[in-house]
Amino acid sequence: MYLLVISCILTRIYSLFFEGSEKKAEIIIDAKQVSLIDDLADSFWQALVQCCNAKILSKIENDGCKAFLLSESSLFVWHDRLLILTCGNTRLVHSVEYFIQQLGMNKIQQITYQRKNEYFAHAQLSSFGDDITLLGKYVAGKAFRFGELDGHHNYIFHQDNNFQVSKEDKTYELIAYQICQKASEKLTTVGLNPHEIRAFLQLDRLLAGFILDDFVFEPFGYSINAIKGLQYLTIHITPQANSSYVSIQANINLITLAPEFLRILAPKSIDLLSFNELEFSELAQQYIPKAYISKSLFQQHLSNNSLVSFANYILPQTSFSSAELLDIKGQRHAL
Amino acid sequence: MYLLVISCILTRIYSLFFEGSEKKAEIIIDAKQVSLIDDLADSFWQALVQCCNAKILSKIENDGCKAFLLSESSLFVWHDRLLILTCGNTRLVHSVEYFIQQLGMNKIQQITYQRKNEYFAHAQLSSFGDDITLLGKYVAGKAFRFGELDGHHNYIFHQDNNFQVSKEDKTYELIAYQICQKASEKLTTVGLNPHEIRAFLQLDRLLAGFILDDFVFEPFGYSINAIKGLQYLTIHITPQANSSYVSIQANINLITLAPEFLRILAPKSIDLLSFNELEFSELAQQYIPKAYISKSLFQQHLSNNSLVSFANYILPQTSFSSAELLDIKGQRHAL
Numbered sequence: 276m277y278l279l280v281i282s283c284i285l286t287r288i289y290s291l292f293f294e295g296s297e298k299k300a301e302i303i304i305d306a307k308q309v310s311l312i313d314d315l316a317d318s319f320w321q322a323l324v325q326c327c328n329a330k331i332l333s334k335i336e337n338d339g340c341k342a343f344l345l346s347e348s349s350l351f352v353w354h355d356r357l358l359i360l361t362c363g364n365t366r367l368v369h370s371v372e373y374f375i376q377q378l379g380m381n382k383i384q385q386i387t388y389q390r391k392n393e394y395f396a397h398a399q400l401s402s403f404g405d406d407i408t409l410l411g412k413y414v415a416g417k418a419f420r421f422g423e424l425d426g427h428h429n430y431i432f433h434q435d436n437n438f439q440v441s442k443e444d445k446t447y448e449l450i451a452y453q454i455c456q457k458a459s460e461k462l463t464t465v466g467l468n469p470h471e472i473r474a475f476l477q478l479d480r481l482l483a484g485f486i487l488d489d490f491v492f493e494p495f496g497y498s499i500n501a502i503k504g505l506q507y508l509t510i511h512i513t514p515q516a517n518s519s520y521v522s523i524q525a526n527i528n529l530i531t532l533a534p535e536f537l538r539i540l541a542p543k544s545i546d547l548l549s550f551n552e553l554e555f556s557e558l559a560q561q562y563i564p565k566a567y568i569s570k571s572l573f574q575q576h577l578s579n580n581s582l583v584s585f586a587n588y589i590l591p592q593t594s595f596s597s598a599e600l601l602d603i604k605g606q607r608h609a610l
Numbered sequence: 611m612y613l614l615v616i617s618c619i620l621t622r623i624y625s626l627f628f629e630g631s632e633k634k635a636e637i638i639i640d641a642k643q644v645s646l647i648d649d650l651a652d653s654f655w656q657a658l659v660q661c662c663n664a665k666i667l668s669k670i671e672n673d674g675c676k677a678f679l680l681s682e683s684s685l686f687v688w689h690d691r692l693l694i695l696t697c698g699n700t701r702l703v704h705s706v707e708y709f710i711q712q713l714g715m716n717k718i719q720q721i722t723y724q725r726k727n728e729y730f731a732h733a734q735l736s737s738f739g740d741d742i743t744l745l746g747k748y749v750a751g752k753a754f755r756f757g758e759l760d761g762h763h764n765y766i767f768h769q770d771n772n773f774q775v776s777k778e779d780k781t782y783e784l785i786a787y788q789i790c791q792k793a794s795e796k797l798t799t800v801g802l803n804p805h806e807i808r809a810f811l812q813l814d815r816l817l818a819g820f821i822l823d824d825f826v827f828e829p830f831g832y833s834i835n836a837i838k839g840l841q842y843l844t845i846h847i848t849p850q851a852n853s854s855y856v857s858i859q860a861n862i863n864l865i866t867l868a869p870e871f872l873r874i875l876a877p878k879s880i881d882l883l884s885f886n887e888l889e890f891s892e893l894a895q896q897y898i899p900k901a902y903i904s905k906s907l908f909q910q911h912l913s914n915n916s917l918v919s920f921a922n923y924i925l926p927q928t929s930f931s932s933a934e935l936l937d938i939k940g941q942r943h944a945l
Contacts, residue, residue, distance in 0.1 A: 394759050396731035407938055419933035424729050424853045425762065425787045425879065432938070452760045518759045544760065556930070568903050568926045575933035583933065589924065591903045595891070598754035598910035598918065603742055603767070 293496065294398065295513035295520030296391040297348060298367035298406075299360040301446075302374060303385040303438070306355035309378065312341060313354070319377070324350060326373040327365040335488040335502060342500040342507060344488050349500050349509045360524065362511060364399060368406040375413045385440065385579060386414055388432045391450075392422070394518060403430040421573040421585035427452075427546050429585060431577075439580040440551070447529035448548040451521040454514070455541035462514030463495045472497050472512075481535060482508060517599055530558040537564060544570075547586045555584035563588060628831070629733065630848035630855030631726040632683060633702040633741075634695040636781075637709060638720040638773070641690035644713065647676060648689070654712070659685060661708040662700040670823040670837060677835040677842060679823050684835050684844045695859065697846060699734060703741040710748050720775065720914060721749055723767040726785075727757075729853060738765040756908040756920035762787075762881050764920060766912075774915040775886070782864035783883040786856040789849070790876035797849030798830045807832050807847075816870060817843060852934055865893040872899060879905075882921045890919035898923060 304311060320343060321331055329347040336342065343350040347365045351358040357374070361367045371388060388410060390403045407418055414434045422428025427450075454462075461467075461475055469489045473479055478487065482501045485508065489499035497512040508525035521540055523529055529536075530547060537545065545567065549555050555574070567588035574584045639646060655678060656666055664682040671677065678685040682700045686693045692709070696702045706723060723745060725738045742753055749769045757763025762785075789797075796802075796810055804824045808814055813822065817836045820843065824834035832847040843860035856875055858864055864871075865882060872880065880902065884890050890909070902923035909919045 393731075396728075397734060397737040399732060402732040404938075411938070416938075418936040418938045420936060421933045423788060423878070425855075427760065430936075431933075453758060520760075543758070568924075570905070570924050570927060572927045572930045573933050574930035584930070585933075589903075589905050592905060592907045595907045595909035595919070598756045598766075598908050598920075601753040601755060601765075603739075603746070603751075603753045 293513045293515070293518070294363050294393055294395050295511065295518075295522065296393045297360040297362045297511070297522060297524075298365065298391075299358070299389040299524075300367055300371045301356060301358045301385075301387045302371070302383060303356045303440075304378065304382050305384055308382045310354045311352050311357055312339075315352075320350060320352065323370050323373050323377075324359070324361075326369040327361055327367045329361050329365055329370075332490055333488055335486045335500060337486065337502060337504065339505045340502045340507060342488065342502045342509075344490055344498055344500050348498065348511050351500070351502075351507050351509075353505060358507075360509070360511075360522075362513075362522075366400045366406075368401070368409050372409060372413070380413060383434075384438045385436070386410070386416070386434045387579075387581075390430045392428050392430075394520075403432075407432045417578065419575055419577075419583075421548070421575065421583060422546075422571050422587060426571055427544070427587045428571075429548060431583060433577055433579050433581070435578055440577075442551050442553065442580065442582070444526075444581075445528070445551045446526050446549065447524070447552065448546065449523040449529040449533055449536060450546040450548075451523075451536065451540045451542035452519065452545065453517075453543035454519045454521060456516065458540050459514050459516045459519050462497065462512060463516070465494065467491055467495070469497075469499075473499075476510070476539060477535065478510075481532065528552070528558070530555070530562050533562050534564065537567075542590075543592075544587065544589045547584075547588075549584050550581050552584060553582060555582075555586075559586055566590060628848045628850070628853070629698050629728055629730050630846065630853075630857065631728045632695045632697045632846070632857055632859075633700065633726075634693070634724040634859075635702055635706045636691060636693045636720075636722045637706070637718060638691045638775075639713065639717050640719055643717045645689045646687050646692055647674075650687075655685060655687065658705050658708050658712075659694070659696075661704040662696055662702045664696050664700055664705075667825055668823055670821045670835060672821065672837060672839065674840045675837045675842065677823065677837045677844075679825055679833055679835050683833065683846050686835070686837075686842050686844075688840060693842075695844070695846075695857075697848075697857075701735045701741075703736070703744050707744060707748070715748060718769075719773045720771070721745070721751070721769045722914075722916075725765045727763050727765075729855075738767075742767045752913065754910055754912075754918075756883070756910065756918060757881075757906050757922060761906055762879070762922045763906075764883060766918060768912055768914050768916070770913055775912075777886050777888065777915065777917070779861075779916075780863070780886045781861050781884065782859070782887065783881065784858040784864040784868055784871060785881040785883075786858075786871065786875045786877035787854065787880070788852075788878035789854045789856060791851065793875050794849050794851045794854050797832065797847060798851070800829070802826055802830070804832075804834075808834075811845070811874060812870065813845075816867065863887070863893075865890070865897050868897050869899065872902075877925075878927075879922065879924045882919075882923075884919050885916050887919060888917060890917075890921075894921055901925060
């Protein structure tokens with residue numbers, strides 16, 4: 276594990292409330308013109324992530340993939356594409372703009388820019404609308420909302436050109452909200468080390484054969500990148516009770532893995548999102564435990580040939596919880 | 611119906627997206643010192659609502675209550691209290707500050723300030739935290755969040771003094787989200803008049819004996835105030851498909867009325883909130899149709915003696931909807 280910037284471990288200070296919701300960009304380039312692995316040095320990626328105020332913490336790699344763990348989530352680079360996700364108050368669109376400016380649009384085949392609804396939208400440096408206004412200077416595209424406005428939803432913008440995404444390019448997101456008390460307590464334990472978290476999440480078993488790279492944030496919070504050939508999986512955990520958020524993203528099938536993660540985390544609500552899983556409905560039917568009720572179901576074919584599916588599930592409540600007493604002196608910024 | 615400011619009918623322009631979520635303040639005063647009805651002229655209330663950039667459209671009244679229909683929701687005034695709710699981008703806390711400055715804290719027994727989570731939080735002029743920071747200059751209080759951070763929720767701030775609210779002071783909110791296509795189409799019909807909307811909502815039957823005062827906004831949107839003795843009910847409708855929001859607030863029992871409204875509006879999701887309905891759970895059990903699944907249940911006794919109950923229900927989805935294609939040129943401000 277190559278520790279690029281040891282000093283930045285303090286930059287991702289998890290306050291009692293931390294905006295876990297990610298912004299995410301995928302850029303597919305013309306690999307005949309350039310290889311993002313062979314032709315670009317790590318210093319390029321360092322500069323790129325700095326554009327959104329994130330920092331590289333560490334790197335793992337194999338022949339086909341470089342995976343950077345960031346102070347605010349992750350960056351994956353393949354020969355023909357990159358995937359970057361950042362949380363907190365980063366403005367990811369600036370990293371996308373940097374990439375466009377450095378490589379030029381003629382090498383770029385497809386840009387997808389996605390943003391989940393945020394918990395603390397008022398504290399964000401920009402809205403999705405602001406971001407796509409900036410992108411619109413470079414790229415013609417379409418934007419969709421997957422999910423109801425008053426519930427969990429994702430905004431997805433994609434470049435609208437002649438490029439057609441391969442249906443083999445399947446990606447998955449499994450987001451867990453309000454994980455159970457046991458999991459939240461475990462993951463907010465002071466002084467927890469990466470091995471204890473891997474053991475709790477049973478990652479050595481679930482990710483056998485993957486190269487792993489993880490980091491425990493202070494006072495809590497956990498990130499892991501995992502790669503195996505061209506496959507990736509990344510997990511980012513904001514574990515604090517009452518605003519817990521666990522994001523699992525991969526190009527391996529997370530719907531079939533969902534029962535394992537749901538058993539450990541027992542969240543009150545989950546989102547499933549997939550690009551190009553043609554069996555989304557059948558798999559969800561089979562693998563999402565029956566205790567979870569389907570609140571939202573959205574599906575859309577994009578003009579770039581992607582099929583995007585989004586579902587939100589909730590665990591029905593039968594007894595009253597107490598309201599959350601707010602520390603109005605300490606947390607006004609978050610309210 | 612006394613039409614105070616006819617010109618302001620254009621001020622509440624409903625854009626395709628309109629922030630329906632209300633901010634709400636209730637202030638109880640010492641009626642031995644002052645009567646809000648007898649001692650304050652309408653010009654006072656006009657100035658008060660101007661402080662949050664709303665305007666009075668019209669007024670109805672009886673011996674015990676004045677009800678003002680506002681360009682952005684409603685103001686009710688009784689001898690010993692006021693209730694004001696405003697939506698859109700109003701900054702209601704400035705009206706509360708004006709009231710405090712004009713009357714003085716020594717005449718005020720209890721201030722409650724409430725804010726629902728917003729759809730377009732990034733477009734708001736302030737956050738709940740900003741608002742209670744301002745209130746904190748005048749009032750010591752406590753703040754709670756009712757509802758999960760990632761779901762529908764209400765922030766409630768109340769003055770923390772020796773004053774004890776009467777358990778007879780029952781209030782109710784019934785909020786309907788994503789009303790059915792039929793209701794949304796009806797309520798966005800061009801040129802609809804108040805009588806047609808009253809008929810559609812069956813208000814003449816449901817509110818028999820009440821004095822009614824309503825207004826149809828351009829291009830759509832509807833508000834009505836209803837009073838009968840000390841009783842009030844007010845409805846504010848943002849009817850556009852995909853962001854529809856119907857707020858019904860009253861001191862008459864809205865849980866028992868819920869089946870009537872739900873039958874007409876058939877929303878995908880509803881919130882119930884009550885101050886001091888001691889039978890909240892039993893009534894909800896009895897009156898909320900079984901098709902609705904309980905997603906959130908919160909209950910809390912406040913130190914001012916109020917019992918606050920909050921519930922969110924959803925209608926499970928079984929088939930996929932298409933994603934919402936966004937007009938990224940026209941609606942960037944809303945995204």
